[in-house]
Amino acid sequence: MIEVRHLSRHYGALKAVQDVSFSIDTGEIVGLLGHNGAGKTTIMKMLTGYLEPSAGTITIDGLDIAEQRREAQRRIGYLPENCPLYPEMTVLDSLDYQASLLGLAPAQRPAAIRRAVERTELGPKATAAIGTLSRGYRQRVGVAQAILHEPRILILDEPTNGLDPAQIQHMRALVRELAREATLIISTHILQEVEAVCGRVLIMRGGQLALDSRLDAIGRRPRLVVTLDRAPSEALPVLSALDGIGSVVTLDVDGTRRRFALETEDAQAAAPSVARVLCERGWSLHGLETERQDLEALFGAVTLERMEATHG
Ligand SMILES: Nc1ncnc2c1ncn2[C@@H]1O[C@H](COP(=O)(O)OP(=O)(O)OP(=O)(O)O)[C@@H](O)[C@H]1O
Numbered sequence: 001m002i003e004v005r006h007l008s009r010h011y012g013a014l015k016a017v018q019d020v021s022f023s024i025d026t027g028e029i030v031g032l033l034g035h036n037g038a039g040k041t042t043i044m045k046m047l048t049g050y051l052e053p054s055a056g057t058i059t060i061d062g063l064d065i066a067e068q069r070r071e072a073q074r075r076i077g078y079l080p081e082n083c084p085l086y087p088e089m090t091v092l093d094s095l096d097y098q099a100s101l102l103g104l105a106p107a108q109r110p111a112a113i114r115r116a117v118e119r120t121e122l123g124p125k126a127t128a129a130i131g132t133l134s135r136g137y138r139q140r141v142g143v144a145q146a147i148l149h150e151p152r153i154l155i156l157d158e159p160t161n162g163l164d165p166a167q168i169q170h171m172r173a174l175v176r177e178l179a180r181e182a183t184l185i186i187s188t189h190i191l192q193e194v195e196a197v198c199g200r201v202l203i204m205r206g207g208q209l210a211l212d213s214r215l216d217a218i219g220r221r222p223r224l225v226v227t228l229d230r231a232p233s234e235a236l237p238v239l240s241a242l243d244g245i246g247s248v249v250t251l252d253v254d255g256t257r258r259r260f261a262l263e264t265e266d267a268q269a270a271a272p273s274v275a276r277v278l279c280e281r282g283w284s285l286h287g288l289e290t291e292r293q294d295l296e297a298l299f300g301a302v303t304l305e306r307m308e309a310t311h312g
Contacts, residue, residue, distance in 0.1 A: 001026055001048070002153065002183070007056035009042050016042045018207045019056070026152070030181045031194030032187040033299065034204030040187040041081055043204070044157050045136065048078045049184070074103075077151035077182070079160050083142030087131030091122055091141055094130055098145040116144040120174060136167030143174060147182075154182045160193060171194050181229050201295065203302050218295055224267040224274060227287030229256045236260070242277055243269050257286050262308045267291075 001023040006186050009017040017039040018168070024030055030143075032040050045051035047058060050071045058065040085094060095116060099109040114244040117123055120137040120140040125133060130141060139159060146154060157249065160168045175197050178184060188194060194201050195215065203211040232250045239248045239260055246263035264270045278285050 001059075001060055001157070002185075003057075003059045004043075004047070005057045007046060007058065008054045009039075009046060009051065010054045015207050017046070017053075020204075020207075020209045021056075022202060022209065022212055024183060024185065026183050027093070027179075028200055029175075029184040029186070029198045031198035031201045032185060032202055032204065033189065033191070033194050035189055037044065038189075038204035039207040040189075040204055040219075042080070044080075044155050044185070044187055046236070048076055048155055049073050049080075062133055074149065075152050077154045078141075078148035079146045079154075079156040079159055081161065082151040083145075083296045085130045085138060085141060087129065091126050091128060091129055091130060091133075091144075094141060095144055095148060095243045100146050102149045112148050112150070116148050117257070119147065119177065120144040121170075134167070136163050136170065139163060139167070140174070142173075143178070145164070150181075151201075152182055153185075154178055155185045155187075157184060157187045158189075160188070160190070169255060176269065189222075191299055195295055203299060205302055211298065213298075215295065218298055220240065222267045223253065224264055224270055225287070225289050225291045226260050226262060226274065227254075227257050227276070227285055228260065228278070228286070229286065232258065232260075238281070242270075242274055244291060245274075 004023065005021050007017060007020045010016070032043065034040050035284050042051065046053050049065050049072060050149065052066070055306070060075055066073045085259040090098065092113065095113045099112055117126055120143050122137070122140055122144055125137055129154070130138060133141070143145055143156070143159070146156070156175070163171060175184065175186065181195070186193065186198065198215060200214050201211070202209060211262060226239065235258065236248055236250070239262060244264055248263070249261050251259040252260050261275060262270070271288055271290070275285055275288055
């Protein structure tokens, strides 16, 4: 269980993280999503006890990271962004070195290393020098290092960054496998990453938490999208007055055409009557479709809000 309360971190005048609160239950896989510079890495460094917050608290299984840092850190495995590794070391030597840094007793190390190598499928490269490995394998070494002490919480910063499609597939499979035994937080700016492996998403925007939602709650309510050659001032009152339609928003403009999104309980069921009413008014219907309010749409909306807030 991770509890984050009113967490902030400033770098001089820059507010990298501002008043962020969330809690994560045991066994969850949570995606921390946001554009570059949104504050993801800063949050992860604070969660892992490597960076002190300017304000706020973090507890890991009830341990306050400020007061019981070492004990809290023992429960956490961390794959930093661009995980630093010694290129001249072999995979096994690197894991042995990390095991010593983690404080594993010498007698425990061989079994811990064997298990980490098995789980990350590094066996064929165990005696290879890290400098000779592909980026995909180097990331696996980073993950193996992070799981040596069998942490109950794993924090992975951009685990698929720079990997090719086959390596990405492998890393996602590995993440799912790791999630069977640990709570996972994965930072990424790739939407598909979150959709592929996470059950919940936290979207960061300019240092603030813009959205905290389960993925199955996103997309539960599809919208009906209507394309018309009418101005919003003319279309909005008519669309809003339609039976069974809640709020209506203007999405975008393409020449003289505009797309409007209609909130409704059942978009598919509402489509025929919406088409009929609009045709009866003599309006040309250039498009009528149901749109899943998926993560991409949501992320776009959150980003747009930020741009509107920034640019007035
Ligand atoms: N040590 C530092 N000193 C000054 N500013 C920093 C420092 N580390 C991060 N920042 C700034 O804080 C903000 C948040 O950075 P952070 O690395 O947490 O974002 P991020 O969401 O992880 O981005 P990315 O996806 O690019 O890694 C950025 O504006 C960044 O430039």
